[in-house]
């Protein structure tokens with residue numbers, strides 16, 4: 036134990052969680068040098084939904100953002116969030132795309148790559164971890180936090196060991212819905228620290244109101260690094276605030292060594308931006324509150340509101356309690372996946388169907404079938420032979436890693452947009468977001484990129500249709 | 515150690531801190547029975563600035579509010595905040611007024627009276643404590659939390675013993691500015707619990723962002739009760755949220771035994787009110803943020819913004835750093851008073867004068883003189899003979915309790931408003947708020963009380979002129 040490290044999320048997760056990822060590069064650059072001088076463990080500044088948001092909403096090249104931030108942050112490691120074999124896109128990609136993406140991220144300035152998988156299937160992390168190690172980056176492997184009768188301290192510790200053995204430089208417990216309570220965090224961090232030798236980091240969100248208490252107990256249990264956001268962009272669906280944690284640890288054996296006055300200068304820069312975002316409606320004040328329902332049902336707050344709206348559409352809001360009871364049963368049937376995107380939607384929708392149809396699994400959406408078939412990877416617990424038979428019929432489940440079925444695709448993808456390429460990275464942008472990237476490239480070619488209107492104020496969260504594609508683990512909390 | 519008690523502040527401090535004390539009785543009554551069924555240690559529902567706000571802004575009789583709440587809260591003790599010899603008004607009152615007020619508060623339904631004094635002078639608490647004991651109430655004596663080279667764990671423990679010996683049934687550490695950090699809270703509570711036998715309660719505000727962490731460590735140190743507010747009215751300048759703390763303690767030896775589902779039903783009632791207050795501007799979103807500056811300077815956030823505005827008025831904002839350094843020196847000269855209303859304003863203004871005049875104590879406002887003279891009571895540390903001489907000249911300081919100089923006044927006060935009295939309590943209302951009460955009584959007589967317009971939306975905090983009189987310890991955080 037000793038000095039605790041802090042990852043500042045203000046350039047990535049904080050604005051992704053509070054203002055639908057709409058912070059612009061030009062709004063970031065004036066404070067990057069100051070952030071760089073604080074002595075943070077790292078600056079989370081890229082990845083997650085920022086890649087998509089740059090291209091889709093801000094007419095910005097995400098690679099360009101990375102290079103510009105790196106130019107000003109010369110001392111503090113930059114960090115990004117990567118969705119394992121899904122990279123920053125919405126499907127499993129071939130290994131050659133994953134390897135090339137990681138190579139280019141590091142070549143453009145990325146230092147620490149936090150890699151996670153919605154199913155917690157380590158095979159979905161492996162290519163990215165290996166690529167990161169090969170390119171000289173720091174590979175941080177994630178476990179999505181969840182609770183279930185199947186999940187135990189032993190299971191998390193065992194999974195952490197698997198990731199360490201895979202070569203990960205550090206482990207991250209990723210609690211995207213703020214479900215991890217303080218004394219549970221203490222036990223969890225203890226169990227993992229006793230099992231692995233590499234550093235352990237904790238990532239959570241303030242959504243349910245327990246996050247800063249959870250950090251205190253995790254720190255006492257020996258966690259090495261925690262994620263916070265400077266106060267103007269903290270709380271609510273974002274991370275706990277940086278300054279109060281730094282102040283709380285001052286003079287204790289966990290002292291971060293960071294300077295509160297310097298932090299307050301950066302907060303002074305951010306506060307008018309916060310005010311502006313509140314005024315335009317981009318920052319909905321609902322995002323700033325505490326939603327304790329997640330603590331009652333142990334499911335993300337966003338999933339609960341999705342259930343309500345699905346039931347409303349079917350004029351069946353009176354079935355809400357029944358659906359709430361069905362959710363854990365479906366989750367058990369599906370092998371206790373962590374409730375993050377997309378599994379939270381899949382489990383929720385299946386629970387709604389099971390209740391509304393009056394018969395379980397009478398109606399099975401293709402995404403449910405995908406889970407049972409193994410298209411997303413291996414579920415934490417096995418799925419019973421009966422349910423597999425009922426849902427797949429005679430179809431065989433996939434037992435290999437999903438990406439093993441995808442042939443190398445980089446060459447084909449490059450061929451498709453040859454005419455637009457002005458930098459190597461363009462092929463990756465296109466691989467991840469084909470339609471949006473093509474539109475972006477055309478505008479870039481026509482010189483019309485700068486004609487971007489002021490941020491379209493999507494009264495808080497982006498519209499449903501956007502979400503489907505923009506989706507990210509984090510957004511589930513925002514939905 | 516064991517079961518932790520919770521005082522719910524949603525009916526008093528939460529709305530005082532977030533919406534300038536404007537919650538109406540009719541908005542409270544629909545949830546009082548539900549609150550009463552939770553199993554709270556107590557419901558803070560009266561006192562502080564609510565008395566003034568009822569009469570001045572809401573055209574409500576505060577005594578009537580108390581009786582109506584009591585009618586629905588038959589199981590849970592009601593709690594109020596009382597400013598010692600100042601009661602709920604703005605000067606020291608004669609003992610007969612204090613005694614009569616306490617008698618009537620208890621007769622109308624009050625169970626626990628939390629009594630504090632801005633100077634932490636126990637003599638200013640004594641009459642109220644004794645009266646509360648005599649009337650069969652629970653007398654909770656406060657120590658305002660503050661830090662200074664003079665303040666130590668030993669001093670707080672010693673002061674707590676004085677209050678216990680005075681007959682107090684419990685002790686409250688009152689941290690109105692959110693200055694108490696988690697590990698300091700641990701040591702403080704330990705020291706006090708080792709010294710007194712009566713229960714110890716902790717009251718703080720979320721303002722600086724440390725409050726929920728502070729509660730966790732205070733609870734581990736053995737604090738008996740903490741103050742929280744249900745989530746829709748929590749955070750920012752209010753208390754930490756109730757539900758996340760309850761959830762965090764569930765299943766531990768500190769379990770509150772409270773039911774999260776029942777709490778969520780009350781939160782469901784409050785959430786639309788919060789939304790309405792945000793929409794009308796009564797709840798300024800600035801109140802919901804974290805202001806970490808208090809942690810840097812160990813002074814309330816509101817005091818810092820007051821200094822800035824005073825300096826702006828004098829076109830001397832460039833002197834801000836100098837004034838910040840002068841503040842602790844003035845505070846030392848004045849015997850290290852806790853920085854609450856009115857001492858925070860007095861110390862701040864004197865520091866500004868000292869810097870702007872280029873000579874210390876060249877200009878001394880009458881309030882500064884009052885502190886040195888002893889008009890507010892005994893300062894924690896003695897004031898030097900040199901400064902006393904410099905400021906008072908040949909005038910003698912007051913060494914007795916200030917109220918010892920006030921003759922019984924109840925009779926005279928009653929005579930003045932005989933014509934309006936319809937209940938015994940009216941004389942107390944008039945004693946505390948003469949002008950406002952008279953206006954209220956006239957309207958009551960004319961039958962025009964109900965012609966109150968919708969809450970005048972004072973874009974967040976009330977205007978300066980109102981504040982001067984409405985002032986309360988708590989308001990300093992809001993200013």
Ligand SMILES: [Co+2]
Pocket residue numbers: 048211238239240509
């Ligand atoms: Co996150």
Ligand SMILES: [Co+2]
Pocket residue numbers: 527690717718719988
């Ligand atoms: Co208070």
